[in-house]
Amino acid sequence: MENIQISFVEPEMRPIFERFKLLFAPNSAASDIPFDVKVCVWIRMIYALHPTVKPREIRSHFIKCFHPDAGVHVLNVAEKTKVMATHDRIFKGS
DSSP: OTTOOOOOSSTTHHHHHHHHHHHHSTTOOSSOSOHHHHHHHHHHHHTTOOTTOOHHHHHHHHHHHHOTTSOOOSSOHHHHHHHHTTHHHHHTOO
């Protein structure tokens, strides 16, 4: 999974994608997020990460999918909260 490469039109997407892979690639050891949650996030997000996506679009998609107040999907509120805690690390690099 770490070897997936996307040629983004927007250059600022490259570091966002690299941080996303670091935290959510299913075999990544860089985060304490459980494997099954990482797989859910990876599947939900990887299709949204196409070459022409803009940072604000992918950030909006991430929030829409994983904010604890968002509709119930596969993840429960505690899992969504843990995923959303990575938001700044992915999108701001902090």
